[in-house]
Amino acid sequence: MVVDGVAEEAEAGTDRLFQALADLTRRDILRRCGRDELSVSRLAEAYPMSFAAVQKHVAVLERAGLVVKERRGREQLVRTDLDALDRARRALDELEGAWRGRVARMSELLAEAPEAGSESPSEFPAESPSESEPETTHQPTEGQSR
Amino acid sequence: MSVTSLDKDLDNLTLTLVADFAAPVERVWQLWSDPRQLERWWGPPAYPATVEEHDLTPGGDVTYFMTGPEGEKFRGWWRVATVDAPRSLEFTDGFADEDGVPNAAMPTTANRVTLTARDGGTRMEMRAVFDTREQMDQLMTMGMEDGLREAAGQMDALLTTG
Numbered sequence: 001m002v003v004d005g006v007a008e009e010a011e012a013g014t015d016r017l018f019q020a021l022a023d024l025t026r027r028d029i030l031r032r033c034g035r036d037e038l039s040v041s042r043l044a045e046a047y048p049m050s051f052a053a054v055q056k057h058v059a060v061l062e063r064a065g066l067v068v069k070e071r072r073g074r075e076q077l078v079r080t081d082l083d084a085l086d087r088a089r090r091a092l093d094e095l096e097g098a099w100r101g102r103v104a105r106m107s108e109l110l111a112e113a114p115e116a117g118s119e120s121p122s123e124f125p126a127e128s129p130s131e132s133e134p135e136t137t138h139q140p141t142e143g144q145s146r
Numbered sequence: 147m148s149v150t151s152l153d154k155d156l157d158n159l160t161l162t163l164v165a166d167f168a169a170p171v172e173r174v175w176q177l178w179s180d181p182r183q184l185e186r187w188w189g190p191p192a193y194p195a196t197v198e199e200h201d202l203t204p205g206g207d208v209t210y211f212m213t214g215p216e217g218e219k220f221r222g223w224w225r226v227a228t229v230d231a232p233r234s235l236e237f238t239d240g241f242a243d244e245d246g247v248p249n250a251a252m253p254t255t256a257n258r259v260t261l262t263a264r265d266g267g268t269r270m271e272m273r274a275v276f277d278t279r280e281q282m283d284q285l286m287t288m289g290m291e292d293g294l295r296e297a298a299g300q301m302d303a304l305l306t307t308g
Contacts, residue, residue: 091253092154092159092161095161095255095274096154096161099163099272099274100149100152102187102188103148103149103165105186105187105191106148106165106167106174106177107148109177109183110167110168110169110173110177111168
């Protein structure tokens, strides 16, 4: 999941990805175009809907990055982009990064004097501030982006 | 180090984490129960969190926003399921639009946190499970399949189950 510090565009991208996959016809298009490049007109023959309607589904998939369209002669060929499918898998990696960062910050907070207040309480110490805890590893890479 | 173990289970879309802290359970619980402390660790330093609502009771909400370097705001929410202070907390968290309305298109996670005293400190176990909406499941199933790239034909079986 895009948990922390996510750029707006990445959020919108996930949004489009899930919406694109939420439709049976579109998943079927992905399946067909994963085996073979198919033209939009060939695809349209497979569904009880208009060419324009199929074209619309393909456009949704294209915007989500799930298919790539190529023009060949007079035809538009549609191909499923398998890389896009890896994106959701990275969600867990991002969640991991977020939680590693959170745990590191929790440790830092706990290492502060219990009677808080001696030093600026709302800033993160730049360097390891701990007298007693050797455990301040910063996780600058958290929320590893896309 | 404070993260003792971490496991990512792609089949069940679950992240499990064990962390050990050199502080008593009550003190660690405060990091969750005090909104001023929560906002100091929930968001990354570049996106500090500001907690608005903070109702840690069953059915209660926590709402917050994170402010990015350009001043942009990202809103998020928790819906609290169970609370057993200072030992455990279950909540779902997700993103919201700029008006604070939960964004249904973004995945949510169900989280369970438990704190137990251990060796004079506190062990925190955290389990986060992505929601199981069909498309998310399917996406993960597909992304996980080894050799999928080579065997595009397998997508057939994977996708028709949807």
